[in-house]
Amino acid sequence: MSTFKTIAGWSLAALSLAVTAGVFLSWQPAIAPLDHHDIQYFSHAQIAKGEQLAALGDCAVCHTAPGGARNAGGLAMRIPFGTLYSTNITPDPETGIGSWSYPAFERAMRHGIDRSGRYLYPAFPYTAFTKTRDEDLKALYAYLMSQPPVRHQPPQTDLHFPFNIRPGILAWNWLYLRPGAMADDPGRSAQWNRGAYLSEGLGHCSACHSPRDPLFGERGGRRHLSGGVAEDWSAHALAGGKAPLAWTEQDLLDFLRHGYSPRHGVAAGPMAPVIHEGLAQLPEADLQAIAHYLSSLQPARAAPASADSLNHQAEQRTEPLGSPGARLFSGACMACHAQEKGPTLTGVRPSLALNSNLYADRPDNAIRVILEGIAQPANPELGYMPAFRHSLDDQQIVDLLTFLRQNLAGQAPWKEVKQRVSQIRASLPPG
Ligand code: HEC
Ligand code: HEC
Ligand code: HEC
Known part of the structure; x- marks a missing residue:
């Protein structure tokens, strides 16, 4: 036999061994279905606690389709290799999780494996949810099981080969999943530990706010919470201090409670439902704990600029209003975003000289807000911003962005903005 044939033979044998081992290792037993549920078993206190935890975990944000029944599934998430x-x-026994025992629910939340033993895609943020403690997972289960069952079969997820081979997730889990509840750091206060637990566990802030590697795993260590991408929006760094003013504990508390911090801006895009459906439902002490934890991630700054000084510098850079961008700004935006303080008719008037989006590495959020406006604010009291996609062309938006970035924020121009504006415009749903 030639050397080539020997090598090929051995390779084939090794490959089939690896496949067999993979199938063997990835095999997970089904957990027996429950016959019926006795919801009396759960206490009111447990259900109420579970409801808050479900809000923190954004379960309904992802598990509710537009116009569909709450938690009945079917929200489409388009990713490069298909639609999830x-x-x-809901506790419907056939189309929902009504036949799931607590151990089956716990396995899904901690290990990303469903009742029948099937691996779940990590778009379901179980790498964060796994950190939840038993008593909280039990409360969450009690809440979900005591909700009205809804009979609804969502469409089947169908990803392209090889992503449709679910056992392959075993390898991904091996790289990125560290199953098990989070332990307290004894060197920190009880409030800090509470905040870390809520943010890193059910709150899954890092799912959007941490960068991802080419295998879609979250980058950890120093890159944890250093800024990521969510639904083509930049989710700014929560650690690392890229915002023009340092986030204080009070700023964070305002933002997480109301979706607005006068020193930073509003929570738009995918952050709006995180506040509206989630964080705004939490008790004050829990929000304070999250704000306390996040503020501990802010680096010390040599000379923290004040909001007044940033606004003042912006005013100086915008005199006289000569450029095409400046003229567009005064015609289209100033009525609501003037630097000087004036009466507020409806909603807030975010100072753009302080807005994180104008200091971000990428212009994407600013482009999206201008094109699409803000029709679904984090809190109705913030007001709505009109969309400019039909009234401004690409060049006008580029002129406007140049003015916002250079004159209001005093930053070096973004590169290839025009290309980005037309790409984002093309990606918007018609309407
Ligand atoms: C970022 C979106 C997202 C969030 C937030 C989310 N889920 Fe999911 N979840 C999914 C997706 C997508 C799937 C399906 C994954 C698949 O098909 O492999 C899923 C699957 C599940 C499953 C498995 C159900 C089944 O029938 O196989 C359970 C249980 C579950 N989620 C519970 C929750 C709970 C409880 C919360 C809130 C604490 C939550 N999810 C929050 C996206 C999300
Ligand atoms: C679904 C993705 C997603 C999740 C989950 C998420 N965020 Fe965000 N977050 C964003 C996006 C996108 C922005 C930018 C919003 C904007 O520009 O209006 C943002 C903005 C923020 C900001 C403002 C940052 C700045 O400099 O302006 C804070 C603070 C914040 N998020 C905190 C949190 C916390 C705390 C959690 C977890 C409890 C969390 N986020 C979970 C997507 C997310
Ligand atoms: C009718 C009033 C109005 C006009 C006109 C207006 N805005 Fe806004 N803008 C708002 C309001 C209100 C918010 C906060 C909305 C919310 O979150 O609910 C906002 C928010 C923003 C944000 C912050 C987004 C974030 O994620 O923090 C930016 C950037 C912005 N506007 C830019 C502009 C630009 C540029 C123009 C002119 C092309 C403009 N706006 C015109 C009312 C307006």
Whole structure:
């Protein structure tokens, strides 16, 4: 036999061994279905606690389709290799999780494996949810099981080969999943530990706010919470201090409670439902704990600029209003975003000289806000911003961005903005 044949033979043998081992290792037993549920078993206190935890975990944000019943699944998430659909997590026994025992629910939340033993895609943020403690997972289960069952079969997820081979997730889990509840850091205060637990566990802030590697795993260590991408929006760094003013504990508390911090801006895009459906439902002490934890991640700054000084510098850079961008700004935006303080008719008037989006590495959020406006604010009291996609062309938006970035924020121009504006415009749903 030639050397080539020997090598090929051995390779084939090794490959089939690896496949067999993979199938063997990835095999997970089904957990027996429950016959019926006795919701009396759960206490009111447990259900109420579970409801808050479900809000923190944004379960309904992902598990509710537009116009669909709450938690009945079917929200489509388009990713480069196909479309993923969220599942029905109401207690309907056939189409939902009504036949799931607590151990089956716990396995899904901690290990990303469903009742039948099937691996779940990590678009379901179980790498964060796994950190939840038993008593909280039990409360969450009690809440979900005591909700009205909804009979609804969401569309089947169908990803391209090889992503449709679910056992392959075993390898991904081996790289990125560290199953098990989070332990307290004894060197920190009880409030800090509470905040870390809520943010890193059910709150899954890092799912959007940490950068990802080419295998879609979250980067950890120093890159944890250093800024990521969510639904083509930049989710700014929560650690690392790229915002023009340092985030204080009070700023964070305002932002997480109301979706607005006068020293930073509003929570738009995918952050709006995180506040509206989630954080705004939490008790004050929990929000304070999250704000306390996040503020501990802010680096010490040599000379923290004040809001007044940033606004004042911006005013100086915008005199006289000569450029095309400046003229557009005064015509289209000033009525609501003037630097000087004036009466507020409806909603807030975010100072753009302080807005994180104008200091970000990428212009994407600013472009999106201008094109699409803000029709679904984090809190109705913030007001709505009109969309400019039909009234401003690409060049006008580029002129406007140049003015916002250079004159209001005093930053070096973004590169290839025009290309980005037309790409984002093309990606918007028609309407
Ligand atoms: C970022 C979106 C997202 C969030 C937030 C989210 N889920 Fe999911 N979840 C999904 C997706 C997508 C799937 C389906 C994954 C698949 O098909 O492999 C899923 C699957 C599940 C499953 C498995 C159900 C089944 O029928 O196989 C359970 C249980 C579940 N989620 C519970 C929850 C709970 C409880 C919360 C809130 C604490 C939550 N999810 C929050 C996206 C999300
Ligand atoms: C679904 C993705 C997603 C999740 C989950 C998420 N965020 Fe965000 N977050 C964003 C996006 C996108 C922005 C930018 C919003 C904007 O520009 O209006 C943002 C902005 C923020 C900001 C303002 C940052 C700045 O400099 O302006 C804070 C603070 C914040 N998020 C905190 C949190 C916390 C705390 C959690 C977890 C409890 C969390 N986020 C979870 C997507 C997310
Ligand atoms: C009718 C009033 C109005 C006009 C006109 C207006 N805005 Fe806004 N803008 C708002 C309001 C209100 C918010 C906060 C909305 C919210 O979050 O609910 C906002 C928010 C913003 C934000 C912050 C987004 C974030 O994520 O922090 C930016 C950037 C912005 N506007 C830019 C502009 C630009 C540029 C123009 C002119 C092309 C403009 N706006 C015109 C009312 C307006």
